[in-house]
Amino acid sequence: MSTETTTEVLAVSRTIDAPVATVFGVLADPARHAAIDGTGWVREPLDPAALTEIGQIFGMGMYHANHPDRDYRMHNRVEALDPPRSIAWQPGQYGPDGEIGYGGWSWRYDLAEEGAGACRATLTYDWSAVPAFLREHIAFPPFGEDHLTRSLDNLAALAEGAR
Numbered sequence: 001m002s003t004e005t006t007t008e009v010l011a012v013s014r015t016i017d018a019p020v021a022t023v024f025g026v027l028a029d030p031a032r033h034a035a036i037d038g039t040g041w042v043r044e045p046l047d048p049a050a051l052t053e054i055g056q057i058f059g060m061g062m063y064h065a066n067h068p069d070r071d072y073r074m075h076n077r078v079e080a081l082d083p084p085r086s087i088a089w090q091p092g093q094y095g096p097d098g099e100i101g102y103g104g105w106s107w108r109y110d111l112a113e114e115g116a117g118a119c120r121a122t123l124t125y126d127w128s129a130v131p132a133f134l135r136e137h138i139a140f141p142p143f144g145e146d147h148l149t150r151s152l153d154n155l156a157a158l159a160e161g162a163r
Contacts, residue, residue, distance in 0.1 A: 008128035010141055012148040013120060018159035020111045020119045024084035026158050027051075027109050030058050035158055038150030039143055046073060051089075054081050057100070058089075075100050079108075086110045104129035105140070109155075121155060123148050 016023055026032050030045035046059030056078040063071050073093065077100070080088035088108035092100040105127040114120040125148060127140040 008140070009124060009126045010145055010148055011122055011124040012145060012152055013122040014149075014152045014156065015114055016119045016121050016152075016156040016159050017117070018119060018156070018162065019117050020113055021084040022162055023111055023119045023121060023155065023159040024087065026155060026162065027087050028083070030060065032158060033060060036151055036154045038147040038154060043071075046075075051078055051081065051087060054078050056081075077102065079106060084111060103134055103138075104131055119159075121152055123152050123155075 026036070028051040030047060030049075030051065034042045034044060036042075041062050041064050043061040043063055046061060047057075049056075049058065051058060057075050058078070059073055059075045061071065062074050074091045075094060076089040076091050078087070078089050080086050086109065088106055090102050090104075090106045092102040095101050105125065106129075108124040108126065110122045110124070112120045125141060130138075130140055
């Protein structure tokens with residue numbers, strides 16, 4: 001396991017004993033995201049479709065005890081998609097005007113072959129584009145590096161079990 005921390009980016013890497021395509025397939029399936037999440041905030045997908053194109057929006061049911069509604073929805077926009085090497089999305093929420101507003105943070109997974117049938121996975125959480133007014137209300141990052149480590153461990157268990 002290797003980690004990198006800067007002031008506005010957390011990144012964690014680990015080897016997964018599964019082919020890159022298998023790991024990517026798990027990440028491209030929103031129905032698997034709750035099992036990957038290391039915080040327990042991600043619940044069920046609102047959309048069953050696999051992630052297949054940049055600009056695609058996929059909704060997720062969420063829960064956080066400190067959120068005003070506790071149960072809430074996020075609508076993520078796919079920002080990068082290069083099967084089977086990378087996938088990234090930016091979370092957002094619909095506002096009263098019916099438009100999705102994005103908070104400026106993103107999730108990205110980069111995958112690389114590592115030996116016979118293994119994959120090096122790097123998970124990056126980047127909040128460098130979060131505007132000042134949001135930083136006044138939300139402490140960034142809202143979790144520690146251990147969340148990313150747990151997420152990669154969960155991803156590994158799912159991908160290794162799918163082989």
